[in-house]
Amino acid sequence: xxxxxxxxxxxxxxxxxxxxxxxxxxxxxxxxxxxxxxxxxxxxxxxxxxxxxxxxxxxxxxxxxxxxxxxxxxxxxxxxxxxxxxxxxxxxxxxxxxxxxxxxxxxxxxxxxxxxxxxxxxxxxxxxxxxxxxxxxxxxxxxxxxxxxxxxxxxxxxxxxxxxxxxxxxxxxxxxxxxxxxxxxxxxxxxxxxxxxxxxxxxxxxxxxxxxxxxxxxxxxxxxxxxxxxxxxxxxxx
Amino acid sequence: xxxxxxxxxxxxxxxxxxxxxxxxxxxxxxxxxxxxxxxxxxxxxxxxxxxxxxxxxxxxxxxxxxxxxxxxxxxxxxxxxxxxxxxxxxxxxxxxxxxxxxxxxxxxxxxxxxxxxxxxxxxxxxxxxxxxxxxxxxxxxxxxxxxxxxxxxxxxxxxxxxxxxxxxxxxxxxxxxxxxxxxxxxxxxxxxxxxxxxxxxxxxxxxxxxxxxxxxxxxxxxxxxxxxxxxxxxxxxxxxxxxxxxxxxxxxxxxxxxxxxxxxxxxxxxxxxxxxxxxxxxxxxxxxxxxxxxxxxxxxxxxxxxxxxxxxxxxxxxxxxxxxxxxxxxxxxxxxxxxxxxxxxxxxxxxxxxxxxxxxxxxxxxxxxxxxxxxxxxxxxxxxxxxxxxxxxxxxxxxxxxxxxxxxxxxxxxxxxxxxxxxxxxxxxxxxxxxxxxxxxxxxxxxxxxxxxxxxxxxxxxxxxxxxxxxxxxxxxxxxxxxxxxxxxxxxxxxxxxxxxxxxxxxxxxxxxxxxxx
Numbered sequence: 001x002x003x004x005x006x007x008x009x010x011x012x013x014x015x016x017x018x019x020x021x022x023x024x025x026x027x028x029x030x031x032x033x034x035x036x037x038x039x040x041x042x043x044x045x046x047x048x049x050x051x052x053x054x055x056x057x058x059x060x061x062x063x064x065x066x067x068x069x070x071x072x073x074x075x076x077x078x079x080x081x082x083x084x085x086x087x088x089x090x091x092x093x094x095x096x097x098x099x100x101x102x103x104x105x106x107x108x109x110x111x112x113x114x115x116x117x118x119x120x121x122x123x124x125x126x127x128x129x130x131x132x133x134x135x136x137x138x139x140x141x142x143x144x145x146x147x148x149x150x151x152x153x154x155x156x157x158x159x160x161x162x163x164x165x166x167x168x169x170x171x172x173x174x175x176x177x178x179x180x181x182x183x184x185x186x187x188x189x190x191x192x193x194x195x196x197x198x199x200x201x202x203x204x205x206x207x208x209x210x211x212x213x214x215x216x217x218x219x220x221x222x223x224x225x226x227x228x229x230x231x232x233x234x235x236x237x238x
Numbered sequence: 239x240x241x242x243x244x245x246x247x248x249x250x251x252x253x254x255x256x257x258x259x260x261x262x263x264x265x266x267x268x269x270x271x272x273x274x275x276x277x278x279x280x281x282x283x284x285x286x287x288x289x290x291x292x293x294x295x296x297x298x299x300x301x302x303x304x305x306x307x308x309x310x311x312x313x314x315x316x317x318x319x320x321x322x323x324x325x326x327x328x329x330x331x332x333x334x335x336x337x338x339x340x341x342x343x344x345x346x347x348x349x350x351x352x353x354x355x356x357x358x359x360x361x362x363x364x365x366x367x368x369x370x371x372x373x374x375x376x377x378x379x380x381x382x383x384x385x386x387x388x389x390x391x392x393x394x395x396x397x398x399x400x401x402x403x404x405x406x407x408x409x410x411x412x413x414x415x416x417x418x419x420x421x422x423x424x425x426x427x428x429x430x431x432x433x434x435x436x437x438x439x440x441x442x443x444x445x446x447x448x449x450x451x452x453x454x455x456x457x458x459x460x461x462x463x464x465x466x467x468x469x470x471x472x473x474x475x476x477x478x479x480x481x482x483x484x485x486x487x488x489x490x491x492x493x494x495x496x497x498x499x500x501x502x503x504x505x506x507x508x509x510x511x512x513x514x515x516x517x518x519x520x521x522x523x524x525x526x527x528x529x530x531x532x533x534x535x536x537x538x539x540x541x542x543x544x545x546x547x548x549x550x551x552x553x554x555x556x557x558x559x560x561x562x563x564x565x566x567x568x569x570x571x572x573x574x575x576x577x578x579x580x581x582x583x584x585x586x587x588x589x590x591x592x593x594x595x596x597x598x599x600x601x602x603x604x605x606x607x608x609x610x611x612x613x614x615x616x617x618x619x620x621x622x623x624x625x626x627x628x629x630x631x632x633x634x635x636x637x638x639x640x641x642x643x644x645x646x647x648x649x650x651x652x653x654x655x656x657x658x659x660x661x662x663x664x665x666x667x668x669x670x671x672x673x674x675x676x677x678x679x680x681x682x683x684x685x686x687x688x689x690x691x692x693x694x695x696x697x698x699x700x701x702x703x704x705x706x707x708x709x710x711x712x713x714x715x716x717x718x719x720x721x722x723x724x725x726x727x728x729x730x731x732x733x734x735x736x737x738x739x740x741x742x743x744x745x746x747x748x749x750x751x752x753x754x755x756x
Contacts, residue, residue, distance in 0.1 A: 056751040057385030169756060188386065190756070 003115040006097060009133040012113065017093065017138070018125035021080035025118050028075060030066035032088045035152030036159045036216050043223035045074070045082040047230060050160065050169060050190040059160045059169070059190070063223075064230065067176065067184045073233035087152070091145050093117030109150050111143060159213055166204060168193050168217070174227070179235045192220050241612040244275060247450030249426055249440060249463060251280035253402055254580025254597045255456035256409035259419045260304040261601035266608065269418025274608070277420040278413070279440065279448060284460070291515050291522050292320055292502050292591035293397045295341055298390045300598045306412055308389035309752035314408045316401035316517045318745055319500045321372050321382050321394060323590070327506040329701050331646050337364060337700030338501070339590075340372030341395040343692045345723040345730075353676035353695050355720035357705060365699035368724060371731035376501040378735060381744035389753045393738065397591070399502070399515045399522075422448065429467040436575040436612075437463065451612065454604070455578040459585070464568055464578035472584075474566040478638055478660055480531065480651065481510050481587045484561040485541050486524035489549060500741040504589060506644075507540050508532065509651040513588060514544075518745050526563070526587050531651040534560065563587065567630045572619035575612065577604060584630060589640060592633045595688070599629065629688050635665040636689045636697075642669070643701040672698060676705045 005011070021027050031051075034042050039061070042048055046063035053060050063086055065072040074082045097112035119125070126138035135143070163169050170193040174186040197217065200208075208214045246262060248255050259278045267273030301311055311317055322340035329335050344352050356368045366373040372394050375382065382396035413419035424442040432438035439447040455463035464470050476482060503514040510527025525541040538558060546553030567584025571577055579600045586592055603622055609615040641655035642665070654660065661669075668681060677691040677698065698705075739747075 052386040052754060054386065057747060057753060058751055059754065164755070171756060 001116060004095065004097065004112045005115050006099070007094070007111040007113045007128070009129045013129050013133065014122050015113075015128045016121040016123065016125040017128060018119045018121050019138075020125075021075060021085070022077060023072075023075060026092065027080060027089065028070050028072050029089075030069055030071045031062040031064050032086050033060045034063050034086045034088065034156075035061070035149065036156045036213075037148060037152055038084075038087055039216050039219035039223075041084040042086060043219045043226070045084055045226065046086075046223065047226045048220045048223040049172075050163075051188055058157075059164070061156055061160065061220075064186075064189075066230075067186060067234060073230060073237070087145050087149050091142060091149060093119045094142050094146060096146050096150055109146070111139075111146060159211075159216055162208070162211070162213055163192070163217070166196070166200065166208075168196055170196075176231055176234070178231070178238060180238050191224070192217055194221065241451065243451040243609055243611060243615070245450050246274055246276050246452045246454065247440065247448055248276065248278040248454040248456055250284075250456035250458060250460075250580075250582070251278060251406060251410065252456060252458060252580065253406050253409070253594060254458070254582075255280065255454075256406055256413055257300065257594070257597050258454055258456060258579050258601040258604070260409055260413045260417055261300060261598070262605045262608070263413060263417035263419045264304045265605045267418075269416070273418070275420070276418070277422060277448060277450070279422045279424060279426060279442065279445075281425045282423050283425055284458075291399055291402055291517070292513075292588065292594075293400065294591060294595040294598075295395050295397045296595055296598050297398055298392075298396075300602070302390050304412065305416060307755070309748060311398075311408065312745065312748045315405045316519050317405075318399045318498050318517050319382050319741055320397040320399045320502060320515075320591075321376050321500045323502040323504055324373075324376060325504050325506070325640065325697075325700065328504075328511075328640060329643070329645055331506065331648060337696075338366040338373035338376060339693065339696040339700065340366055340370050340376070340501075341397060342370045342372045343395075343690070344369035344695065345727045346719070347692055350714075350716065350719055350723060351676055351678050352720055352723060353699060353705065354707070354715060355717060355724070356699070357676075357707070360699070360702075360704075366696055367731075369727060371727060371734050374731050375734060375738060376499070379497040379500060379741050380735070380738040381500060381741045382738070383744070384737070384739060385744060385747045385751065385753065387753070389755050393734065396500075399517055401517055401519075426462060429463060434574075437467070451575065452604075452608075452615070453576040455576055455582040456580050458581040459564070461568075461578065461582040463576045464571070464573065464582055468573050468576065470573055470578075471569045472564070472566055473569055474564065475586070475634055476565050478634055478662060479565045479587060479641075480528035480655065481526045482563055482565065483529045483534070483537070484524050484526040484563060484587075485534070485538055485558045486522070486561060487541070487545070487556045487558045489521040489523050489545055489552065489556060491520065492549070495742065498741045498745065502591065505544065506646070507537075507544075508649045510537065511589070512541060512544050516741075518742075518749075526589075528651055531649065531654070570619075570623045571600070571626050572622045574619075575615060577619070577622065579604075583626070586630075586633060586637060589637050590633070590689075592637075592688070596626075596629070596633075599688070600626065628684065631662070631664070632682070632688055635662055635668075636693065638662065638665055639694065639697055640701075643698065643703055645702070668694075672703070672705055674706055674708070 042063045048063055050059050050061055065074055074080050093114040095112050096109045098107035099110045100107045127136050128139050130136055169190045172189050172191050176184045248259050255278055259276055263276045268276040324336055324338050326336040352369045356365055382394035383392050414421045422445050424445045426440045426442055428441045429437055430439045437453045439449040441447050453463055499516040505512045509532035512525045515522040525537050527537045542553045563585055565586050571583045580597050607618050609618045642661055644652050646652040677694040679691055681691050
């Protein structure tokens with residue numbers, strides 16, 4: 001069970017975070033949700049898809065790491081072998097919480113931490129606070145990531161909404177045959193419908209371009225080039 | 239006579255009027271210059287009767303074709319999922335007497351008739367549970383899909399329960415704002431004939447005479463055009479289906495987290511039966527009965543006793559509304575340039591939710607076969623009448639089936655229902671046949687039967703009917719294949735029981751987040 005606490009420099013003054021990547025540290029996940037702002041980095045390593053969040057049924061963008069639950073083909077005991085690691089993985093064990101304050105109308109985003117995470121330490125990894133109680137450079141970086149995630153939700157939701165309005169998403173079934181002859185099928189994934197994209201009017205294309213959505217769309221399409229790599233990684237593990 | 243059909247005037251709103259308007263307007267491009275013009279005249283003085291809170295799965299296709307978002311429909315019509323009906327106390331009247339008529343077809347229904355293979359195991363497992371998973375889903379209060387299932391798609395076939403009043407308002411908005419239906423709120427004062435006997439126009443209080451090439455009578459029991467103007471006789475079916483009075487009420491839930499049944503519950507009484515329909519905000523409960531067999535007071539006390547079983551705190555102070563029903567239909571439905579849809583065409587007790595589906599089927603046939611010219615309208619009218627007379631007869635047969643299979647003898651009502659003189663001849667022949675042969679595809683002549691032979695199987699074998707084993711073997715009776723399907727059904731039942739959310743949870747999620755279109 002996660003134990004989410006509001007981060008503060010008294011309760012958590014000696015806290016360190018283990019930043020290694022390992023199956024024992026909770027990195028064995030087959031996908032994570034990603035944000036439009038990081039698509040260009042994600043597509044360098046991973047296939048990008050859309051799927052429906054199991055709780056809300058709403059679409060979110062994801063980068064794919066494996067073919068089965070808990071399978072991360074980029075991860076082994078030596079670490080995570082990729083140039084880029086998505087923000088929702090990077091942030092761990094920190095997360096955004098919301099706090100009501102008397103001065104502000106809206107609840108304000110604040111940094112929370114999961115104290116049950118295996119990354120929690122008091123003697124190894126990165127210190128969270130400086131000796132005098134100030135934020136460590138590590139925590140400053142994490143705060144930046146959380147801020148990007150916070151803004152990324154609204155931005156990515158708007159992007160996906162726009163894709164849906166223009167009927168640009170389609171369900172895909174990924175069928176993979178491995179070198180040992182075994183067949184795997186990934187369902188519940190969606191991608192950009194290329195024919196409908198090609199058929200968009202100049203006017204719509206211009207709008208998508210102005211919103212910087214066009215770039216995102218092509219990043220998704222380009223990311224498909226990572227599928228053979230993912231299959232190859234799987235074959236190597238057979 | 240070579241007069242193109244350009245304008246359709248629907249007299250009467252309600253669910254019948256607006257569904258018909260929407261179906262026709264969507265197909266015939268009422269919102270474009272080159273489409274058919276659809277006008278609906280609705281009297282501000284007449285309030286719709288608001289029956290028909292249960293639909294068939296066909297409603298999903300009907301709404302989708304009209305361009306309606308299923309999410310909006312759930313949010314605005316107080317809609318919930320319906321996966322079939324549970325019939326309680328219809329066979330013996332005992333407390334544990336119940337069976338399901340689910341909406342999914344029996345496993346492998348395209349290739350194998352499982353009924354003869356199930357019959358030897360009739361004592362071990364109810365028919366519905368042996369051949370389908372849906373009764374179990376209903377029993378556990380589960381939804382027929384997940385929140386990741388797209389709009390109108392299903393895991394288990396489903397229909398809806400809805401608030402008919404809200405549904406009319408919702409359809410009005412969609413038809414007028416998106417489909418180009420012209421809405422006139424006015425009272426029709428007279429019907430004006432053309433030389434050939436057609437309706438030329440209807441006169442209104444404030445909008446003058448409104449003409450039309452085709453008129454659709456959706457004026458309910460009033461039957462303003464088909465009845466009062468054309469005097470098309472009404473064919474009573476009360477000698478077959480005795481129920482002629484209903485007492486209806488709304489029953490609140492204990493809390494907003496109370497389970498919502500995902501099936502209609504029909505519980506037989508001494509002289510009729512009680513419907514129980516779960517909407518998200520309330521239950522709709524009503525007692526439909528034969529006034530020749532009991533009194534209003536007795537029927538009301540049976541209804542209050544029923545409510546008291548779940549809400550003892552409320553049973554005495556819930557307001558009950560009385561509705562008189564006249565089972566039967568018009569001799570023809572399409573006469574001259576006028577076609578009746580909804581209650582104007584006829585009405586039967588809501589035992590199998592046939593009211594709205596008949597509206598949908600009527601609207602679909604009018605729309606699909608809309609005559610291009612007055613010259614050929616009579617040909618389409620004849621087809622329509624033949625088709626719908628057949629359909630009404632099949633529905634009447636199917637409703638009667640629920641009564642004739644009873645073993646109850648506790649009242650005259652049940653005994654009278656089994657009197658051979660009240661059983662239609664077609665139904666009687668089928669019953670005779672089914673003593674030797676389980677119902678199958680070839681028992682019915684139409685490709686688009688209202689009730690497939692599967693529905694007859696569910697009711698027959700749910701009610702303990704027995705079909706004799708043939709003295710000789712047949713190649714198509716493949717017991718190995720049957721075993722496979724029974725096993726598959728068991729596996730599928732387990733899988734779905736584990737994977738589907740509760741009906742209430744899914745409806746809450748749809749209201750909060752919405753379903754995706756893809």
